[in-house]
Amino acid sequence: MQLALTKSKITLKNENLPYPLEWLDLLITITFNPHRTDIASINNDQLNHILNRVPKENLRLQSLIKSQIFSSNNEEEITLLIKQYHSSLIALLDHTLENQNSSSQKSNLENVYKVLISNIDELLSFIETRFPHHLSPEERVPKTYLSVTQQKLKKKLQKLESINSNSSTSNPAFEIVMTRLYHFLNTPCLRYQVTFRDVFYKKTLVRGLENIDWTKEQKEAYSHLDELLIYLNYNSKAYINLLTNHLAEKINDCDTAREKMDMLLYYYKAFKQLHRKPKVILNPNYHDLETVLGNWFTQEILYLEKKLHLSVVPLQSKKENPVEKQSTAKEKQKVLCMLSTDQMGLIFRASDELRILVAKSMSQVFKTIVPHLSTPYKEDLSYDGMRSKSYVAEERDKQLAIETLERIIKKIKEY
Known part of the structure; x- marks a missing residue:
């Protein structure tokens, strides 16, 4: 079913068009474009029809994309297809926001614009979550798309803050993550060019934070938040310093050097066994978190080994007759x-x-x-x-x- 509106009348017609986004494209570029359509002529029944159709179109497109991907064995064709869908949806998102800002019938159409923006954003998230390796991560993010993403992530962060505010103890790692995320969302002009890689990483991070059960008691060597940040290669210097200081405090609580060594090896083993997401990093201009933490563990182990060795040698040394010592060495x-x-x-x-x-x-x-x-x-x-x-x-x-x-x-x- 295709809906087409003009200045004079509204017509409905059935067509099988090769362009999968045809209905959505016409709806945004013509039907709700105040420069091309008399929006005031759209009655409530037609608006309700559109509001009901948009979510169904969303599901149809998701199903269509999946079937097109799985019916092709050519990686280049799949990559091209995903990029086309992604760029076309971003263009439609831009156009929707332009229509929203230009429309004088905001009270009548505000709900329609919200539904359109929400469903297009859902389609984009579907593509970015299912097929991220087919997108170009280093391409610059359009301002409109970035703005919509920032608004969506802000709402999620506010919910996360309200959950953690009920906790009796503060979480310094959580505060570091939230501070960095809010800086990304609230700074109008960042010092670097925002790429899709930045946006994808922030979305994945926030999604991971939402999946953490903050009420669950922690029994493992590392907290659920630490496991998430290590999994996502969160190589922030502030977080790495916080984590190494925390580990050092735990190890220094042990009384003897041998106990410290056992504790250090336990934490190192637990660190090496944690999962990592391939080809993911917070700051690509700095070392991987695993490299920095691994070096810290190695240096700490070498230091304790030397300390243990020095503590054992004096106990073995005693004053001996040079002749006896020489004969013992020979034996x-x-x-x-x-x-x-x-x-x-x-x-x-x-x-x-x-x-x-x-x-x-x-x-x-x-x-x-x-x-x-x-x-x-x-x-x-x-x-x-x-x-x-x-x-x-x-x-x-x-x-x-x-x-x-x-x-x-x-x-x-x-x-």
Whole structure:
């Protein structure tokens, strides 16, 4: 059913047109265009018909887009189709707002304009949520589209604030996120060009905030908000500093260096196991959150390892007769291993977990074996340091350990 209005009369006609947005396009560019149509001639029955038809058209277009996408195997065609729908809907949104500002019959048509804007925005959100990888994220956002998006997000933020205002304790991370979002929404002239990537990220972030159950008690290592921000690569310097300070406080609450190390490794393991959304980042001009946090954990672990080593060495040192010390050193012969401590640690850890090497604990395995080993670069090895590093080994060390074991397998096959 196509609705066409002119200055003199209104006509209804059925046509099968190849342009999917034909009905919506004519409605906005002609029917409700005060420069081309006598809007005063539209009666209430016709308005009600339009108000009922617009949501149905919305659902029809969503279904049509999905069927067109799934019926095509050509990625280039799909990308072109999505871009055409997206740009056409933005143009219609711009035109609707222009009509709204130009119309002198605002009291009569205000509800129609609201329904049109709402449904077009819903169609845009549908495309952006279902097919984001087919859109060009670095393209500049039109001002009208940005304005509508900002107004919609403001309403959602106000609801989120009202929910969190009932909480007995303030959430510094939530305040950092809200401050940044409000700056994006309220600043008329931002210092950078707003792209679709910025808008998509903010929409995804707000949608994630809405899905959090703020009343649920937190039992995991990281809060639900932290999990969301880590998932979305929220690499804000303010948030990263807040998170590292919070982790440092938790770790420093432990009494001994060994307890601190266990707590640090627990948080690092939990951090590495959290989900990440691919190709998403708040600030593309700064390092990934995972890179910065991973470096922080690595440095903290190395620092505690050295601290543990220094605390153990004085207990082992005692005044000995130089002759006795020399003879003891001669008696204690070590096996030179051409692997690094990190690579040896990985092999010993795997052997313990597979019960190839059986002892009371993993620490006992390292404590028994490591004192009898040396490397080309180090004579005395720390069994506790090697054990700790086996939990945070780099990919390069894993690969070299695997290659070494494969060489051993190959050699055994030759026997």
